Every structure is written in structure tokens, then in C-alpha cells.
Amino acid sequence: MPAPRPPLIDGLQFCNWSRAIFEQMHQAGMTxxxxxxxxxxxxxxxxxxxxxxxxxxxxxxxxxxxGNSAADLAAAEATGRTAIVFGLQNPLPIEDxxxxxxxxxxxxxRFMQLTYNNQSLLGxxxxxxxxxxxxxxxxxxxxxxNRCGMVVDLSHSGERTTLDAIAASHRPVTVSHxxxxxxxxxxxxxxxxxxxxxxxxxxxxxxxxxxxxxADGPDxxxxxxxxxxxxxxELVGVQNLGIGSDLCQNQPDSVLEWMRVGRWTRLPPGTxxxxxxxxxxxxxxxxxxxxxxxxxxxAGFAPDEVAGILGGNWxxxxxxxxxxxxxx
Amino acid sequence: MPAPRPPLIDGLQFCNWSRAIFEQMHQAGMTxxxxxxxxxxxxxxxxxxxxxxxxxxxxxxxxxxxGNSAADLAAAEATGRTAIVFGLQNPLPIEDxxxxxxxxxxxxxRFMQLTYNNQSLLGxxxxxxxxxxxxxxxxxxxxxxNRCGMVVDLSHSGERTTLDAIAASHRPVTVSHxxxxxxxxxxxxxxxxxxxxxxxxxxxxxxxxxxxxxADGPDxxxxxxxxxxxxxxELVGVQNLGIGSDLCQNQPDSVLEWMRVGRWTRLPPGTxxxxxxxxxxxxxxxxxxxxxxxxxxxAGFAPDEVAGILGGNWxxxxxxxxxxxxxx
Numbered sequence: 082m083p084a085p086r087p088p089l090i091d092g093l094q095f096c097n098w099s100r101a102i103f104e105q106m107h108q109a110g111m112t113x114x115x116x117x118x119x120x121x122x123x124x125x126x127x128x129x130x131x132x133x134x135x136x137x138x139x140x141x142x143x144x145x146x147x148g149n150s151a152a153d154l155a156a157a158e159a160t161g162r163t164a165i166v167f168g169l170q171n172p173l174p175i176e177d178x179x180x181x182x183x184x185x186x187x188x189x190x191r192f193m194q195l196t197y198n199n200q201s202l203l204g205x206x207x208x209x210x211x212x213x214x215x216x217x218x219x220x221x222x223x224x225x226x227n228r229c230g231m232v233v234d235l236s237h238s239g240e241r242t243t244l245d246a247i248a249a250s251h252r253p254v255t256v257s258h259x260x261x262x263x264x265x266x267x268x269x270x271x272x273x274x275x276x277x278x279x280x281x282x283x284x285x286x287x288x289x290x291x292x293x294x295x296a297d298g299p300d301x302x303x304x305x306x307x308x309x310x311x312x313x314x315e316l317v318g319v320q321n322l323g324i325g326s327d328l329c330q331n332q333p334d335s336v337l338e339w340m341r342v343g344r345w346t347r348l349p350p351g352t353x354x355x356x357x358x359x360x361x362x363x364x365x366x367x368x369x370x371x372x373x374x375x376x377x378x379x380a381g382f383a384p385d386e387v388a389g390i391l392g393g394n395w396x397x398x399x400x401x402x403x404x405x406x407x408x409x
Numbered sequence: 410m411p412a413p414r415p416p417l418i419d420g421l422q423f424c425n426w427s428r429a430i431f432e433q434m435h436q437a438g439m440t441x442x443x444x445x446x447x448x449x450x451x452x453x454x455x456x457x458x459x460x461x462x463x464x465x466x467x468x469x470x471x472x473x474x475x476g477n478s479a480a481d482l483a484a485a486e487a488t489g490r491t492a493i494v495f496g497l498q499n500p501l502p503i504e505d506x507x508x509x510x511x512x513x514x515x516x517x518x519r520f521m522q523l524t525y526n527n528q529s530l531l532g533x534x535x536x537x538x539x540x541x542x543x544x545x546x547x548x549x550x551x552x553x554x555n556r557c558g559m560v561v562d563l564s565h566s567g568e569r570t571t572l573d574a575i576a577a578s579h580r581p582v583t584v585s586h587x588x589x590x591x592x593x594x595x596x597x598x599x600x601x602x603x604x605x606x607x608x609x610x611x612x613x614x615x616x617x618x619x620x621x622x623x624a625d626g627p628d629x630x631x632x633x634x635x636x637x638x639x640x641x642x643e644l645v646g647v648q649n650l651g652i653g654s655d656l657c658q659n660q661p662d663s664v665l666e667w668m669r670v671g672r673w674t675r676l677p678p679g680t681x682x683x684x685x686x687x688x689x690x691x692x693x694x695x696x697x698x699x700x701x702x703x704x705x706x707x708a709g710f711a712p713d714e715v716a717g718i719l720g721g722n723w724x725x726x727x728x729x730x731x732x733x734x735x736x737x
């Protein structure tokens with residue numbers, strides 16, 4: 082009997098979803114992908130986005146399947162489909178209503194960022210000049226997320242909010258898509274202090290493949306990424322490393338403007354909108370995901386370590402994190 | 410080993426919920442109660458009502474428990490708590506959005522009436538002068554309810570809509586709270602033709618204990634109700650009979666006005682609002698539920714038939730009906 086194929090899991094994507102992309106996931110053998118359901122949407126439009134996903138799951142049931150629980154992940158894997166895990170990059174969908182954590186959890190949301198780039202009701206994003214940490218509502222929401230089995234994601238949070246949240250959460254948290262600041266100096270990436278605290282809590286860092294987070298932007302080599310991964314593994318432990326590619330395949334530039342400014346501000350008149358940078362040549366779609374293994378092996382990772390980084394660590398973390406914990 | 414106690418299930422209540430009422434349910438040994446979550450609420454306020462129920466379920470977890478599935482019902486029974494089954498008396502909460510059937514199903518809604526008293530987007534209530542039957546959207550919603558495991562409830566629907574829906578549904582439907590028109594002549598009760606069609610489909614009739622639906626209003630005797638039950642059992646088969654008391658304990662009269670007029674009309678200025686009639690003396694709270702057995706036995710029902718009417722039939726129906734059916 083051949084050994085079971087190790088899982089391949091991407092800890093974040095926000096593509097312009099289509100059957101063609103689901104076919105690429107399938108061809109690549111992706112076990113699961115955490116997909117962003119909403120950025121700046123309030124509750125009601127988020128429900129619309131979830132409904133759209135439910136129709137997609139029915140329409141493309143030969144390729145993708147729900148990824149709400151450990152059982153779902155196992156079922157998708159057993160049937161050779163990609164489990165789709167829902168997440169929010171911003172807590173706006175819960176508005177100012179603690180009860181909506183439970184509601185959105187029941188609708189399948191398994192990850193929620195406490196903040197996007199700026200101040201939220203729960204904490205502070207990395208782009209604010211002042212980070213006052215996790216708010217009073219933020220602490221109540223973290224407790225409720227712990228209870229529901231919704232993972233606290235700190236990818237876009239500021240340093241103080243991130244450290245506060247790691248300490249406040251009774252269950253391991255994640256930075257689903259970011260890199261070390263020591264490799265690419267941007268506050269969007271994470272300091273060694275944060276990465277150490279994340280690892281000590283049992284959380285996962287998903288290494289980002291998004292050009293803005295990479296040392297040399299679109300020209301970053303796979304070798305450079307994987308050397309960084311090796312150094313980061315020494316800092317956080319290889320069992321706490323995964324991939325969160327932040328792949329935004331086929332998205333128009335208008336989506337980038339929506340991500341940046343939502344409705345909360347406006348670009349000054351005449352300002353050109355932001356544009357997506359090109360992806361590095363070695364990661365343009367899910368088809369390139371399995372090939373990351375070559376780079377990781379060349380950087381000195383053992384085969385079981387490569388398997389952990391490309392999916393095993395996320396699978397363990399997701400299976401543990403997605404179950405409700407009534408005692409939390 | 411003593412035989413397990415037969416289940417006690419009420420197929421509809423809309424009380425002014427309080428710990429005192431949950432304690433009465435517990436004292437009576439109620440296995441499950443279908444509770445009305447919304448009448449004239451749109452989607453967003455319905456979510457607020459569901460959130461209120463989630464807090465109630467946590468606050469009173471020693472007395473009540475979720476009743477979303479056969480497994481939930483069994484778990485509540487095993488722990489001596491009353492399973493709370495969520496239902497809607499009106500399809501307004503799904504607005505004009507087919508996707509919200511799935512969403513509300515995931516939030517625990519297990520019963521939905523196609524209509525309240527008047528015209529809905531899905532069909533026609535018993536108070537309209539003309540009943541044009543199940544609409545085009547109604548047919549799509551029935552199909553989706555069948556898929557999700559949300560029971561089609563026709564208690565307040567007009568004759569034609571009720572017959573159309575029984576024929577359109579691939580799974581058994583219910584009239585959760587009504588009586589035969591032959592006993593109390595009101596269009597809110599059901600004709601023999603409807604009752605026969607309901608039974609042929611495998612559906613359940615929950616006999617109502619609400620004064621307006623009773624032959625002699627508040628003065629109706631338990632003996633009269635149970636004699637009617639015996640005649641109805643001959644018509645529909647005893648296995649298709651249950652209780653749906655429509656108990657509105659402790660509700661102020663203002664709630665009755667809300668039920669009748671919602672926001673869709675207004676009472677003419679100066680018109681006194683409707684008032685609740687008194688309950689019959691033999692059914693004023695859940696504490697009186699087990700005592701219905703005495704009347705049923707006196708009317709000639711065998712012990713296993715009594716057990717079926719007071720809970721066994723609902724339990725079988727709920728366990729079969731609440732599971733999703735992806736092939737529907």
C-alpha cells in the first residue's frame with residue numbers, strides 16, 4: 082500500500098473564483114484552501130458572500146467541498162476534492178454585535194482577522210500610527226471565537242494588538258499570511274518578538290507569497306523564500322510553519338483599491354488607484370503549489386518537514402482549532 | 410430495568426420565554442418544544458431573535474438544549490433537558506432570497522410556514538379571500554427546504570396552498586398546530602380533504618390547544634378534544650397525530666396585535682386591539698402537558714397510541730425530517 086500523499090494546504094487565497102481556478106486546485110492536489118469571504122462588508126453583505134459560496138460549492142461539488150471541521154477536511158481529502166475554509170479579513174461582518182460571532186461560525190466562518198489594515202472595534206491594524214492594543218470588545222470577541230472554534234487571525238494587526246491577542250486567546254491563534262520583518266522590512270510583516278510569541282502559543286505562521294511581502298518583490302527567488310523559511314523555522318519551530326500565499330489570481334486592480342480604502346476613506350481626486358504587482362514566476366496559481374517542495378528541500382528541510390510546511394501543520398492546527406470549546 | 414419514559418413533544422409554542430417557563434418544561438418532563446422564533450421579522454431581525462435564543466440556551470443550559478437534529482434530540486433526552494426546535498411562522502425572514510433558506514437552516518431553523526395568515530411570496534394564508542396556491546418562488550423554496558431538512562409547515566395556509574404544497578414537497582410536511590374544521594368551523598382549521606392528503610404524504614397534524622381553534626373556545630373540555638382526536642385518528646391514522654399546543658403563555662395582548670397586523674396593515678384608529686382568550690383550565694402551561702394522557706386514554710387510545718400522540722410521532726418525524734437531503 083503506498084503511503085498516503087501528504088496534504089497540501091494554502092492558509093490564504095482571495096482569487097477571482099471560477100471553475101478554471103477550482104480545476105487548477107484539483108490538478109495541483111490541494112487538500113484545503115482558506116478563502117477570504119469578506120473585507121469591508123457588514124453582516125448582511127457578508128451573508129450574501131456566504132450564499133454565493135454555497136452555490137459555488139453545489140455547482141462545483143466535483144472539485145470543491147466544505148471545510149468547516151476536521152471531519153469535513155477528512156471527507157474532502159478522502160474524495161479527492163479541495164476543502165474550502167471560509168475566513169474574514171476584517172471583523173466588520175460582526176458589526177458591534179457579539180452574538181454574530183456565533184452566527185457567522187454556524188455559517189462556516191473559521192478564521193477572522195481582529196483588524197484589517199486600520200483601527201477596528203477590536204484592535205488596531207498595522208497602518209495606524211498608534212496601536213492601543215486589543216479593545217474591551219476585542220477581548221469579549223476573542224473569548225467568543227475561542228468558544229465557537231473560530232481562529233483569531235492577526236495577519237494585518239499592529240504589533241501591540243498582535244501581542245495582546247496572542248496573550249488574550251486561550252487557544253492558539255494564527256498569522257495566516259505574512260513574513261518576518263527581518264527578511265522584508267514592512268510593518269505588514271512580523272517582528273521576531275511577535276513570531277516567538279506566536280510559536281510559544283502553538284500558533285501557525287503562514288508564509289506569504291504576495292509580492293509586497295517578499296524581500297525582492299516580484300523578483301524574489303524561490304531559493305530566497307526558502308532560505309528565509311529555514312531561518313524562520315529555527316526561530317519558531319518547523320511545526321509552526323505553513324504557507325498562506327495571499328494569492329489574488331485574476332483580480333482586477335479595482336479590488337486592490339477596495340481592499341485598501343473600503344468605504345472608510347477615499348483616494349484624493351485624480352490619484353491613480355493602486356495596482357497589483359506581478360506574482361513571482363514560480364507562484365502564479367495553485368498549479369505551482371506542489372513545486373514549492375523543491376525549494377524547501379534545497380534549503381535543507383527534511384521530507385517530513387516539507388510535508389508539514391506545505392499542509393501537515395495547517396491540517397493539524399485546523400483540526401484542533403475548528404471544534405467548538407464550550408468551556409472557553 | 411424500567412422501560413424508557415415515552416417522549417413528550419409539543420409541536421408549537423410561542424411563550425414569553427423566561428427561566429420560570431423553562432423550569433415548568435423541565436418539571437413536566439418535556440423532551441422537545443418547537444418554538445416560534447419570528448412572525449413578521451425580516452432576515453436581520455430574525456438573526457437577532459436567533460442570537461437571543463443562543464444566549465438563552467447558554468444561560469439556561471441546565472434546563473434546555475439545542476434541537477437541530479436527531480442527535481441533538483437524543484442528547485437532550487439523555488441529559489434530561491428540553492430540546493428547543495426553532496421555527497418561523499412566516500417566510501418573511503428569507504425575504505426574496507432563496508439562499509437564505511440554507512443560511513437559516515444552518516442557524517438552526519427547522520420549521521418554516523410558507524405563509525402566515527395572508528399572502529406571502531410563497532403562497533396564500535387562510536385569511537385571504539382568494540388563494541392562488543403555491544407561487545413559483547414557493548416551489549423553489551419547498552425544493553430547497555427539502556434539501557436542507559427544514560420542514561414545510563402549513564398551519565396558517567389556505568386550502569389550495571396547503572394542497573399544492575403537500576403535492577410539491579418531496580418530503581413529508583406538517584400542519585404543526587390546527588384542528589379539523591369538522592370540529593371547529595374556521596378556515597384556520599383544516600378540511601378533511603387536507604387532513605387526508607397530509608396523512609397520505611406521511612405528514613404530522615399537531616392538534617392545537619389554542620382557544621380560537623377549539624370547538625367551545627376556553628370552555629372546551631379535555632374530553633371533547635380527545636374525542637375529536639379519536640375521530641381524527643380514524644381519518645389520518647394515529648401515527649400521524651401529535652400536539653401543537655400554540656401555547657402563548659404570559660404574552661401581553663400587544664403581541665397578538667403584532668401577530669395579526671405586523672407592519673403590513675394598521676387597525677383603524679380607535680379600534681380596540683385583539684385580546685388573548687383564556688386557555689382551557691386543563692392546559693395553562695407545560696405542567697399540564699403530561700395530563701393530556703388521561704384524556705386520551707379515556708377516549709379509547711391504547712397506551713402506545715397515547716405515547717405516540719404526546720411525543721413519539723413528533724420524535725420520529727423530526728428525526729427523519731431534520732437531516733439534510735442533498736439529492737432533494
